[in-house]
Amino acid sequence: MDGWEWLIVAIKCVVILLIFLGAPLILVLVERWTLGRLQSRIGPNRVGWSGTLQTAADGLKLGIKEDLIPRGADKIVFWFGPVFLVVPALAAWAIVPVGPKVGLGRDIGLWAVDLNVGILFFLAMGSLGVYGVVMSGWSSNSKYAHFGALRASAQVISYELIMGLAVLAVILYAGSLSLIDIVEQQAGLWFIVPQFVGFLLFVIAGVAETNRVPFDLPEAESEIVAGFHVEYSGMRFAMFFIAEYANIILISAIITTLYLGGWLGWTIPGMEGLTGIVWFALKTVAFIAMFLLLRAALPRLRYDQLMSFCWKFLMPIGIINVLLAAGLRMAWS
């Protein structure tokens, strides 16, 4: 790698970081507006033009708040809990391709790194995220946080398996673990068509992985108050928020990449890079909207129902799906 390449990678990292920190601010605002409209109320409309600066103001408020540490908490673990949640969510973005290769003097791929085990890296980062939840829940020295951490670890580990099974079928079709290859393999047919069952499994597991309604048990506010982050305040609490919304965007992006052909779509000749980004963004936003609508519509599952749904219903379907995919793949080749 020469100096230019290092510079390009550095620029990509900075861009990802900025998007990563800015997108949750916008997403929280959009969610509050959407929920407001769906629930026959207005939503934020005071700060800035029509409330556009609401989340920025909230972030500022959280930033200047006191960072409380409960008595009896394990301070170091308590401090690093949120970090362990944010960093994997950030790191996983490195492998997400947002567009094709573009020629700006030299070929530049619109992704941070083309990792040959890309999708495994994503799964690994998802598993790492649960450490943040467990650490913060356990170290808070609070019973409700403890329950939240237990629920989160059981839930994420179970649904990680479903996600893995769904991804396995995609890998069988694509013949590669690299997300760029997976997208390019979908040029003829998006994987959502042959892998519709897998797609549904992945979406369900994705909702569970991000702890969103109807699988928001780790932070069920009506049962265990706020779950694992009940004792957090100030900037650390904001980090949980950023991680949650960054994970929503990440999962939506991964669904787009794996099943909806990533950046693929009609292009204007000569502007493949731009149209690619637009297509990718549109598809991702569609899934983010699904997350928001789910929150407005559905109640919450119970802990045991969640687990039996995973192990007794999704798991057999996932295994059958992989076997079918393998069989079809062999028949083709």
Next chain:
Amino acid sequence: MSVETGTASMFGDIEQISENQMVLNMGPQHPSTHGVMRLLIEVDGETVTKCTPDVGYLHRGVEKLIETHDYRGGITLTDRMDYTAGPSNNMGYLMAIEKLMGMEDEIPLRAKLLRTAVAELSRLASHHIWIGTHALDIGAMSAFLWSLREREKILFLFEQACGARLTTSFMRVGGTGPHDVPESWVENVDAFLDSYTLDELNSLLTGNEIFQSRTRGVGIIPAEQALSYGLTGPPLRGSGVDWDLRKARPYAAYDMIDFEIPVFPEGDVYARYLVRLNEMYQATRIVRQCMEHLRDLPPDAPSNADRPDLVPPDVGRVPFDMEAMINHFKLVMHGVQPPVGEAYFGIEGPKGELGYYFVSDGSGMPYRCHVRSPSFVNLGVMEDAAVGGLIADTVALIGSIDIVLGEVDR
């Protein structure tokens, strides 16, 4: 309900529990205890092995306060007990006093119809709070706001009728009091009933797979247990016992109205949900019939009993009419003075049998007042019904019993 007061006895219990168990202190500032109630829960994992409700955080001494006011002054205290259904509480209080005075037959039909209509509207208002918070406890967020939006229309009707939305203090001993509802009220109620719909909430909850799995077979209260705990209202009818004071001992204008009592035998959270949901449909039916009857009445139909010693005279007459002035003076100075005796009267409130018990020594203030509040009695069953369920089931159970802490603690 065995509420161990004082921390010593509670800690005594804690020491005896096994290693696998944990004591979870739910409340008094927990979002799903519907106010300031504390549940002392012993859990094994997430399974509840013992549940002890601890009440009293909102005790304001309402009964004692009523005993230090004259009978009319107590009206304003009653709607601060079950603040989700103020008019219903006013009505129970007044009817107990009327029974104490032996003047139940003197209440004119117009007052009876208005009382029935307002009581049913307050049942609707109360059930709207219930369906919203119950759904919120189970995690459905939109249902809460949609439900409160509908409730707002009912509160608007209350405001038109008596000037207050929540603490109505509507009606007086002997009828509606000097302030009857405005003339346009009947039309407004009809317009409300025409625009009112439960379909949105129905479509969001009743058929929802997740809602059903969270409520079916959860928090089961068998009929015998319901009776032994003295449950009344929807929790009793959700256990298959067909008992409703509106049919069993008709009061006000319920005997001239055609309606049904929904009863579901399963005894779980979902059965109680269905009972209340159907009650809401029945309530709109009752209100509509009341409005029809009201329209049939002649325009000069009296709305107060012909009892100058109870009903204050028209304020405009007082300075010019000697008799009116004397009546007004005596009513203000001595209040309503029932004969020596005692009386209990219960109405079917939104949450169950809401009863008032008075002992009169012949003076203007009750010697003793006791309120049989349905929330308090119904809450007792938590001790048994919560055991064996998960923490999430406990939350669903609290919601399905539908308590209001203002009424539990009084």
